[in-house]
Amino acid sequence: MAKENCALCQDTGWILEDVEGRPLAKRCQCYVKRQNQILFEQANIPRRYQECTLDNFKPLNASHRDAVKIAKKLITNYPVQESGLLLQGPCGVGKTHLAVAIIRDLIWNKNVPCYFYDFRQLMRDLQNSYSSESPMTESEVLAPVFNKKVMVLDELGAKRTTPWVEETIFYIINHRYNNKQLTIFTTNYLDRQEDEEEEQREVWSRKKMYEQKQEESLENRIGVRLHSRVHEMCKIVNVEGKDFRKTALQASFR
Numbered sequence: 001m002a003k004e005n006c007a008l009c010q011d012t013g014w015i016l017e018d019v020e021g022r023p024l025a026k027r028c029q030c031y032v033k034r035q036n037q038i039l040f041e042q043a044n045i046p047r048r049y050q051e052c053t054l055d056n057f058k059p060l061n062a063s064h065r066d067a068v069k070i071a072k073k074l075i076t077n078y079p080v081q082e083s084g085l086l087l088q089g090p091c092g093v094g095k096t097h098l099a100v101a102i103i104r105d106l107i108w109n110k111n112v113p114c115y116f117y118d119f120r121q122l123m124r125d126l127q128n129s130y131s132s133e134s135p136m137t138e139s140e141v142l143a144p145v146f147n148k149k150v151m152v153l154d155e156l157g158a159k160r161t162t163p164w165v166e167e168t169i170f171y172i173i174n175h176r177y178n179n180k181q182l183t184i185f186t187t188n189y190l191d192r193q194e195d196e197e198e199e200q201r202e203v204w205s206r207k208k209m210y211e212q213k214q215e216e217s218l219e220n221r222i223g224v225r226l227h228s229r230v231h232e233m234c235k236i237v238n239v240e241g242k243d244f245r246k247t248a249l250q251a252s253f254r
């Protein structure tokens with residue numbers, strides 16, 4: 001006979017606990033761990049980010065410290081907290097890291113079914129699902145998006161929306177909002193207000209002028225209606241700093 005792996009439950013997945021003198025059946029910790037491993041594997045977190053946690057996120061400035069505080073509060077309060085997060089800031093400041101850290105924690109410590117989707121990938125998967133050769137139907141693509149308790153939608157606005165895309169995303173996030181399912185968005189695009197404030201500063205190096213021209217507001221990218229909905233359902237978290245990939249990660253090669 002195969003040797004048992006769990007000495008606590010002899011691999012039955014159940015243990016008996018003494019509650020006020022009576023035995024009460026309870027799930028064994030080995031079972032819970034296995035279930036969480038399955039949740040983690042189903043969460044679609046990209047390899048590169050699978051090890052991201054709040055513990056290995058280095059708070060390098062005040063915005064990082066605030067972001068970590070907000071992330072921890074969300075995890076502690078879950079499922080009571082109803083507003084999601086919009087992690088907003090430039091490239092490489094750790095937005096995706098933080099978003100993954102949150103769902104990773106919720107999976108392992110609160111057994112919450114979570115899902116990660118890159119915005120462009122979701123658009124692509126939806127568009128492909130309409131072709132007759134597609135291995136996945138639209139409802140198969142949308143199933144986790146509608147069902148998972150917490151979702152990360154990474155890089156919102158990274159692909160310019162068409163009216164069709166806008167409508168689909170609106171439909172998705174509206175459904176999630178109405179069902180009290182949290183969504184954590186990240187985006188490189190800023191809100192118009194901040195763009196205007198920056199414009200008012202007027203002092204621009206040539207390079208900055210160029211970058212500014214390239215830059216659009218999030219509202220422009222995803223449309224007024226969707227933008228306003230995201231604001232309504234999320235707490236805005238500004239993450240600032242230098243591109244971590246260029247600074248810290250490069251330094252580690254030296």
Ligand SMILES: Nc1ncnc2c1ncn2[C@@H]1O[C@H](COP(=O)(O)OP(=O)(O)O)[C@@H](O)[C@H]1O
Pocket residue numbers: 052056057058059060064089090091092093094095096097098186244245
């Ligand atoms: N403060 C930080 N501490 C530790 N690692 C970080 C930090 N900021 C970024 N990283 C790492 O740098 C890389 C880029 O971060 P990422 O989250 O992809 O940035 P963004 O999503 O804002 O573009 C990732 O490998 C991430 O784990």
Ligand SMILES: [Mg+2]
Pocket residue numbers: 095096097154155186
């Ligand atoms: Mg990112």
Ligand SMILES: [Zn+2]
Pocket residue numbers: 006007008009010011012013014028029030031
């Ligand atoms: Zn066990």
